[in-house]
Amino acid sequence: MKRFLPLLFAPVLVLAQDSDLKIERFDPAFDQLVAPGTRIEKLAEGFHWSEGPVWKDGSLYFSDVPENKLYRWQPGEKSAKVFLQPSGGMESTPAFKEPGSNGLTLDAKGNLILCQQGTQRVARLEPDGKQVPLTHGYEGKHFNSPNDVIYSKNGNLYFTDPPYGLEGLNDSPLKQLKFNGVFLVKPSGETTAIIKDLTFPNGLAFSPDEKLLYVGVSDPQSAKVWVYDVQPDGTVANKRLFFDAGPLVSDKRVGLPDGMKVDAQGDLWCAAAGGVLVISPTGKHLGTIVTNQQTGNCAWGDDGSTLYICANMFICRVKTLTHGVGMVNK
Numbered sequence: 001m002k003r004f005l006p007l008l009f010a011p012v013l014v015l016a017q018d019s020d021l022k023i024e025r026f027d028p029a030f031d032q033l034v035a036p037g038t039r040i041e042k043l044a045e046g047f048h049w050s051e052g053p054v055w056k057d058g059s060l061y062f063s064d065v066p067e068n069k070l071y072r073w074q075p076g077e078k079s080a081k082v083f084l085q086p087s088g089g090m091e092s093t094p095a096f097k098e099p100g101s102n103g104l105t106l107d108a109k110g111n112l113i114l115c116q117q118g119t120q121r122v123a124r125l126e127p128d129g130k131q132v133p134l135t136h137g138y139e140g141k142h143f144n145s146p147n148d149v150i151y152s153k154n155g156n157l158y159f160t161d162p163p164y165g166l167e168g169l170n171d172s173p174l175k176q177l178k179f180n181g182v183f184l185v186k187p188s189g190e191t192t193a194i195i196k197d198l199t200f201p202n203g204l205a206f207s208p209d210e211k212l213l214y215v216g217v218s219d220p221q222s223a224k225v226w227v228y229d230v231q232p233d234g235t236v237a238n239k240r241l242f243f244d245a246g247p248l249v250s251d252k253r254v255g256l257p258d259g260m261k262v263d264a265q266g267d268l269w270c271a272a273a274g275g276v277l278v279i280s281p282t283g284k285h286l287g288t289i290v291t292n293q294q295t296g297n298c299a300w301g302d303d304g305s306t307l308y309i310c311a312n313m314f315i316c317r318v319k320t321l322t323h324g325v326g327m328v329n330k
Contacts, residue, residue: 117165259297
């Protein structure tokens with residue numbers, strides 16, 4: 001997502017100082033996830049809106065959505081280098097206020113998968129640089145602007161499709177779908193809309209056993225994370241509220257539920273008000289990694305215990321005592 005809907009909140013324009021980065025602890029259980037005294041390290045800055053981090057082959061890849069660039073950062077470097085431009089599948093045009101790639105993930109072969117807002121599709125980036133569309137429409141209509149994407153172990157692909165890439169959002173003449181949905185793409189390519197009733201679906205994550213699907217909604221009027229039961233056919237059922245982030249949003253803590261990841265114990269690490277909220281499997285707010293910025297997403301890297309965070313115009317990291325799901329010794 002890009003910094004909220006227009007006119008609802010003023011974006012934070014001042015670069016965060018290192019002293020603004022801190023960790024808040026609300027429950028003793030948080031000490032088992034992030035050791036007391038742990039500090040947040042800023043790695044690189046100067047981006048427009050950083051998003052969609054993923055760890056691949058010893059490097060961090062992430063999007064700068066408005067700038068239509070995909071970056072690569074390597075340990076030891078003080079800046080990130082452009083890896084792919086245009087990252088959204090086409091050159092920037094006035095019809096797309098955010099034309100670049102957004103959410104990223106890896107397929108079973110380690111290929112980068114990109115939510116490409118400019119071409120309104122999800123695509124695979126081949127080792128030779130070729131971009132292969134995995135899906136680019138539903139019932140004869142273009143998607144809005146695919147935002148976040150995850151895979152299940154059986155090869156099903158899930159992605160959210162709010163209108164954030166479009167100039168005018170829901171009022172854009174390019175918006176063909178009447179809803180902002182969550183989609184399931186089977187390995188065969190069959191595409192199904194599995195959720196149609198969320199206003200601005202954004203971040204996605206599975207529980208460690210993949211029996212639950214979490215969906216963040218970046219709507220100022222409904223800043224919530226919902227959870228669903230995953231059915232044998234890959235669809236979802238039994239929608240229920242997991243966490244209400246609305247009360248945490250303020251002039252000093254901007255940010256709505258956005259990208260999210262789950263650790264090996266099932267805790268949800270969700271970009272939201274002022275940083276990354278850490279929420280237990282029962283929905284209890286354990287602590288916050290405070291960036292003092294609208295924060296887009298996070299992902300584990302290194303050996304699986306370092307959390308990398310895209311916080312508006314910079315990226316940072318924090319060492320954790322847990323690991324991301326499937327990230328041990330990666």
